[in-house]
Structure formats: structure tokens, C-alpha cells
Amino acid sequence: MLEKNFDSVVIGAGHAGCEAALAIARLGFKVALFTISVDSIAMMPCNPNIGGSSKGHLVKEIDALGGEMGKNIDSTYIQSKMLNKSKGPAVHSLRAQADKKEYSNLMRRKMENEPNITIVQNEVIDIKTEKVDGRVVVKAVETYNHSIYNCKTCVICTGTYLNSRCITGDVYKEVGPNGLDSATFLTDSLRNLGINIMRFKTGTPARIDGNTVDFSKMEPQYGDENVVPFSFTNKPEDIEREQVRCWLTYTNAKTHKIINDNIDRSPLYSGIIKGVGPRYCPSIEDKVVRFSDKERHQVFIEPEGLYTNEVYIGGMSSSLPEDVQYDMYRSVPGLENAEIVRNAYAIEYDCIQSTECKSSLEMKKVDGLFSAGQANGSSGYEEAGAQGLIAGINAARKMQHKEPIILDRSSSYIGVLIDDLVTKGTNEPYRMMTSRAEYRLVLRQDNADKRLTPIGYEVGLIDEERYQKFLNKMESIDREIERIKKATTGNRPEVQDVLRKYGSTELKSGIHLSELIKRPELDYFKIAPIDKDRPELDYDVCEQVNIFFKYEGYINRQNKQIAQFKKMEEKKIPDDIDYNDVNSLRLEAIQKLSDIRPNSIGQASRISGVSPADISVLLVYLDYKGKQKNDNSTESE
Structure with a gap:
């Protein structure tokens, strides 16, 4: 049996895993980065872009903290556009179309050239733990061929690979995105550790041969003349290049009739798909059924890269059978003769119930075990990268015996994202939106460096x-x-x-x-x-x-509102509090508070099922306990 020693293990090399591994490695620790396939490092299995509404904020914040995503897309974009320019700066969001192969290749080179990262193509099947002073602590991981990698911390970044299956019509296969192997054993290991698992679903549209598309029937979509970089280290002139065109077309009555006539063959409606899908990014069949009054839906035709003819059919994600997909896509103006290179499909996968995590993204039940990205029930490359960076930073800080970095809702979109996940949980794949941020006028993408670069410097990721x-x-x-x-x-x-x-x-x-x-x-x-x-x-x-x-x-x-928010966040709740001892708390509040274990009154007030009256009771209890502690301290003196 092979046995190796590392400071940290990162499971998964998608967008979360790359940020986590780089953060840990750049802070001086040896990392084993596991991936199902080396060719899937920073892969874009769905939309070939980075950023977008609210997601652009996340990428700018990743960069401000010292992460890599912003630099990588600046180097590999093929079209860049600032969204919502007609509105105020709070909702301006940068979005860039990527050369998806080049994006993956460049990130892979960065992983390979980081001396503290060792890339391992293998499946992790088990997380080993031990008891230390009554606590369950991560000790090692075991691979499919029974090798042991000892570690002090571990970050789970498995994306959509846990027990994944891809579904097209009534045909499904136990594989991950792009036909890569599924990770079929790690879910059982997590359950054995007492971690609750959910089943989610997402999907992707077909990829079509661009040579079979009639672009003359579509509206061209151009990039911005004055490009804004994602990374604060770049100036616009540093990244200027010729941009490709994207295209806009629409579904129509014929498209909708084809979908409605075959809706019984959709695995979404036939019962084949069991997982919960993303409400904010529905499939085209879901859109046609739910919004039956709409005569048409936008369809964006987006090149996948400079060296491929494949184009992405944005807005037409589907899991309908292959023959229906052909009829459906060919009913759209400009796609009458389209040839499908890769069928659209839905993918089901296991993920961790996000309330299992602390605000640091460390697991409540296992010391040194962290989780990030779609493994936590979120969706999107940007949400994944943001969580991966924070999980990586905090895994490193745990090994440095330092307090974790916890970003609150008033500091960043990353803070909103993580707080939503660990405090409220999610019953569907979570997507970041500007409306989720209460203080969005202060949390603009243009001032992400002002808000977060001092933290990145203090952590050690900003030189x-x-x-x-x-x-x-x-x-x-x-x-x-x-x-x-x-x-x-x-x-x-x-x-x-x-x-x-x-x-x-x-x-x-x-x-x-x-x-x-x-x-x-x-x-x-x-x-x-x-x-x-x-x-x-x-x-x-x-x-x-x-x-x-x-x-x-x-x-x-808004700054005055933030000051009030911070007062509630500063009212800390002891880690060892027994909510059953708090008189007059409702049973639901006791259950929710005991489950989430909030670290402050502010966080407690955001838990679904905890009322303002419960918060008042809790404040009185904490005040009483504080006075009691002070009285005992005075007596002992």
C-alpha cells in the first residue's frame, strides 16, 4: 500500500478546487490535488463564460483577495461586456466569454507550475478520521487503488461528480460532466461521518457545429469597445484584443409546440429525474411549461473558443430525447440545418447540506475538513471559485493556528453567498444574485479591491x-x-x-x-x-x-445600516450554549439554533424559523449569563 504525507488534500480540480489548492500552496503548504481526470482541471462543462449579473462581483472579489479566476479569464476571454450599464453602479456586472479550452489549459499550467501542488489523477473513496480530545479530526484520504494520503486538512471540491448520472430522455448513464467518470464511493464516506447529503440536478444545452448555423437570421451581439479587466492587476490596454461576435435568436410557437407535444418524454416530467433543479436557470421545457403566456424566449449562440466550431446554445438547456432535441433546435431561426455535436443533458449528483458547514466552510462535525463549491449545493463557476478560495485560506490558517477569515454580509458578495448557504441552507442549486445583497450599493464590483485587498494582504495572498x-x-x-x-x-x-x-x-x-x-x-x-x-x-x-x-x-x-448590522454581528453566542436551557424559546427555534449553531445574534436572526421574539429571549438569556459570569469572576477575586 502506497502511503504519502501532505499538509493538505484538495478533492476535485474544478473552479473551487483550483482556488483552494492555489491558496493553500501559496501560503506555504504542500497540497495533493486530486482529480478524476487531469484533462478536466478548471473545465467549463456548461456555459463558456465567467461573470455575469452578480457573478462578476464574485470574480472581482476573488481577485481582490489574491485568487486566480480574474487573471485567468483576462488572459483567455474572446468577448467582454459590462452588463446593466444603463442602471446604477451597484448592479454593473462584468461578463466575459471564454475560450473554454484555453481557460482550462492556462489554469492547469498554473497548477502544474506551483511547486507546492502535486496533481494526482485518482478517485478519493474515503476520508479517514481519528478522535483527538473528544473531537473527530481529519487524518487522511484513501484512493480507489487503496493508497493513503495523510493530511492535516482536507477540502472537498467534488462539483457535480458525486454519484452523478447524465440523462437525455429515458437514457441515462452513471457518468459526470462531459462523459467523465463519476465519483461513486465518497458519498458513503461522508454519510458515515454523519454529514447530511442532498440530491440536486442541473443541466446544459446542446453544442452545435457552427458551420451548420445560419448567422444571417440572427442579431449580432458585440463586446465592449472599452474592455474592463476582471483583475485589478491589469489595465485595459494590457488585455485588449480582437473580440468574437455572439448572436441572439428566439424560440417561437413551433418550438413550444414541439416541446409541449413531447413533454411526457421529458425526464423532468416523467419522474426519471429525482434531484431538485435550479429555479433561476430552468431548462427550456421548464420555461415553456411555467411561462406558457410567453410567445418566445431568448437564445444566445456563443462560440466555445477560437479553435473549435462548436457553439453553445444559451437559454435552451434541456434533457429531452435526442430526436426531440433535433426538432426543437431546428425550429429556431438560424438553426434550421443545425447538427448537434454534443447532446443537451441533465445531470443529477449528490451534494452536502450546506448547513453542515461553519462560516469558515469547515465542517461542524469534522475538524480540518472543509467543503466548497457545488459540493455545497451552489451552482456556477464563480460561486465555486469564491468558496474554494475561502475554504483554502481557512484550511491554511487552521494549519497556521490562526483564526479563520470570515467575510460578513456587509463586506462582500462572498460573505452574502457563504452566509446564505451556512445560515439558511438551500433546497435547490444556489445562485448568487444582486438582490440577495442588502448592501449592494456599497458592495460594488468596482470597489472590491478597497473592501478586500487589505484582507488578502493580511492573509498573505497579496504581495x-x-x-x-x-x-x-x-x-x-x-x-x-x-x-x-x-x-x-x-x-x-x-x-x-x-x-x-x-x-x-x-x-x-x-x-x-x-x-x-x-x-x-x-x-x-x-x-x-x-x-x-x-x-x-x-x-x-x-x-x-x-x-x-x-x-x-x-x-x-447604507453605511449607517451596516453599522447597525455589525452591532448584531458583534453580539457573539458561546460555542457551548445549550439552547434547551433557554427558557421561553419555541421548540422550532431550539431545533434550528441547535442545528445551525450560529456564532452571533445577527446570524441567528437570519435563520428561517427563528422569530424576532426568539431573538429577544436569546438576548435576555445571554445578558443574564454574562452578568452571572461577571459576578462569579468578581467573587473569585
Whole structure:
């Protein structure tokens, strides 16, 4: 029997596993990174893009903390677009179409060239533990061929591979994404550790040969002329390149009739699929049934890369039989002669009930065992990468004997994501959305570095050179804000010309520049011709100055709300509290609090089934216990 020693083991080399392994390795620990196939490292089995509404926020935050996803997509994108530009900055979200093969290849090279990472193509079948001072502690993992890899920490990043099966019509196969092997043993090991398992489902559309598509019947979709990088280490000019076109077409009455006529053959409705699917990303058959009043649905045709003819049929995920897929896709304008390269399919898989995790993403029942990504019931590459980074950081910090990094809801979208998962749980594949973030005006993607780079530096994933550049940027922003606050202008002719140009009321006397910026029709950029003392600044600095003045009142109001939120978060609950001892707590509250084990009153208040009255009772109890402890301490003195 082969036996090896590592500091940490990461199970799975998808987007969560890559971020986890890199974080642990870059913090100085030896990592064994296990994957079903080396060719699947950072694979994109579904949509070939990174970012999107709210997901772009996550990628910028990953980068601000020192993760890799942002840099990787900046190097491999083939089209980039800022979504929601017509709306306020809180919901601006960057999205980039990837060359999916190049994205995977580049991330694989980074894994291979990281000296502290050892890649192992093998299936992990068991997690070994031991009892230490009454606690269950991770000790090692066992592979399919019975090799033992001893470790101090372990991060589960199994994605959709646990007991996975892919389904097309009434045909299914016990495989993972893209026909790779399923991981068939680890679920039993987790159950033996007392960890609760759920069964979820997701899916993907067909891939079609681009040579068989008539693009003349579709609307071209172009990337942005001025590209915004995902990584704060890049400037726009660093990543400029020629971009590909994507295309927009629509389903129609014929498409919907084909689907309705064959709905009994859909495994979603025939009962073959047992897992719960994503409500916010339904299959086309689900959309047609649930939204029967809609005459058409958008279909995006997206190239999978520069060196393949395969195109992705966004918006038409399906698990209908192959013959129905052909009829359905060929009913869409431009796809009349489409040839399917890869059929659409649904995939069912096991995942961990996310409330089994602490806010650090460490398992409550096993010390040193962490979990991240779709293994926790979330969906999406970005959600996976964000969790993988935090799990990796905290696995390393556990080995450093340091407190875990826990991001709260007021600090980041990552904090919202993890808090939702570990506090509320999820009964469907979880998807991040801007509406989930209460403080989204403060948690913009453009200021992710301001919010999180100091944490990345403190952790050790942001180097000194990058940190000094960050500090210089923050200083430039503060200096320009102070200058603008003091700067004024009069009613000179050239000033009135600028105001007339943008339909703004002309001046009768002098005014502060900050007041002009706050006018709805003006901004920091538009008043540049009348701001003679303005220094030459990078665009991202100017953007922060503009947002500061345009939204100052709203941001101040939200900061006050955050201050109130933090007061509740600072009211800590002892780890050893027995909720059965708290008089007047309802039975449901006792059960939920005992299960989730919240670390603060704030977290407790967000648990479904815990009422405001329960929180009041809990506060009184904690106050009483605190006074009792102080009295005992005084007596002993």
C-alpha cells in the first residue's frame, strides 16, 4: 500500500478546487490535488463564460483577495461586456466569454507550475478520521487503488461528480460532466461521518457545429469597445484584443409546440429525474411549461473558443430525447440545418447540506475538513471559485493556528453567498444574485479591491508590490475627492457652454464642482473641460471619485445600516450554549439554533424559523449569563 504525507488534500480540480489548492500552496503548504481526470482541471462543462449579473462581483472579489479566476479569464476571454450599464453602479456586472479550452489549459499550467501542488489523477473513496480530545479530526484520504494520503486538512471540491448520472430522455448513464467518470464511493464516506447529503440536478444545452448555423437570421451581439479587466492587476490596454461576435435568436410557437407535444418524454416530467433543479436557470421545457403566456424566449449562440466550431446554445438547456432535441433546435431561426455535436443533458449528483458547514466552510462535525463549491449545493463557476478560495485560506490558517477569515454580509458578495448557504441552507442549486445583497450599493464590483485587498494582504495572498500599488490608488482617490470638495467654478462663458451641452441649468453665481457632479445630467467626466486644475488620473480612480459624489447620500445611509448590522454581528453566542436551557424559546427555534449553531445574534436572526421574539429571549438569556459570569469572576477575586 502506497502511503504519502501532505499538509493538505484538495478533492476535485474544478473552479473551487483550483482556488483552494492555489491558496493553500501559496501560503506555504504542500497540497495533493486530486482529480478524476487531469484533462478536466478548471473545465467549463456548461456555459463558456465567467461573470455575469452578480457573478462578476464574485470574480472581482476573488481577485481582490489574491485568487486566480480574474487573471485567468483576462488572459483567455474572446468577448467582454459590462452588463446593466444603463442602471446604477451597484448592479454593473462584468461578463466575459471564454475560450473554454484555453481557460482550462492556462489554469492547469498554473497548477502544474506551483511547486507546492502535486496533481494526482485518482478517485478519493474515503476520508479517514481519528478522535483527538473528544473531537473527530481529519487524518487522511484513501484512493480507489487503496493508497493513503495523510493530511492535516482536507477540502472537498467534488462539483457535480458525486454519484452523478447524465440523462437525455429515458437514457441515462452513471457518468459526470462531459462523459467523465463519476465519483461513486465518497458519498458513503461522508454519510458515515454523519454529514447530511442532498440530491440536486442541473443541466446544459446542446453544442452545435457552427458551420451548420445560419448567422444571417440572427442579431449580432458585440463586446465592449472599452474592455474592463476582471483583475485589478491589469489595465485595459494590457488585455485588449480582437473580440468574437455572439448572436441572439428566439424560440417561437413551433418550438413550444414541439416541446409541449413531447413533454411526457421529458425526464423532468416523467419522474426519471429525482434531484431538485435550479429555479433561476430552468431548462427550456421548464420555461415553456411555467411561462406558457410567453410567445418566445431568448437564445444566445456563443462560440466555445477560437479553435473549435462548436457553439453553445444559451437559454435552451434541456434533457429531452435526442430526436426531440433535433426538432426543437431546428425550429429556431438560424438553426434550421443545425447538427448537434454534443447532446443537451441533465445531470443529477449528490451534494452536502450546506448547513453542515461553519462560516469558515469547515465542517461542524469534522475538524480540518472543509467543503466548497457545488459540493455545497451552489451552482456556477464563480460561486465555486469564491468558496474554494475561502475554504483554502481557512484550511491554511487552521494549519497556521490562526483564526479563520470570515467575510460578513456587509463586506462582500462572498460573505452574502457563504452566509446564505451556512445560515439558511438551500433546497435547490444556489445562485448568487444582486438582490440577495442588502448592501449592494456599497458592495460594488468596482470597489472590491478597497473592501478586500487589505484582507488578502493580511492573509498573505497579496504581495508587497501589489499592496503598495493599491495603497497609492486609494491615496489618489482620497486626494482627488478632497480637491473636488474645495474646488469651485463661476458662471464664465465656457462653463455655461458645457452646461448647455448637457441640458443643465446655467449658473447665476459660483458653485462647488461637487454640486455640479451631483446633477443627474452631469458627472465627474463631463465637467472635465471646466475643471482646469484636474490632475491626470487612471480611469478607475476617476470612476471612484465620480461614484463618491453621485451617490454620497445613498452610500452614507447604507453605511449607517451596516453599522447597525455589525452591532448584531458583534453580539457573539458561546460555542457551548445549550439552547434547551433557554427558557421561553419555541421548540422550532431550539431545533434550528441547535442545528445551525450560529456564532452571533445577527446570524441567528437570519435563520428561517427563528422569530424576532426568539431573538429577544436569546438576548435576555445571554445578558443574564454574562452578568452571572461577571459576578462569579468578581467573587473569585
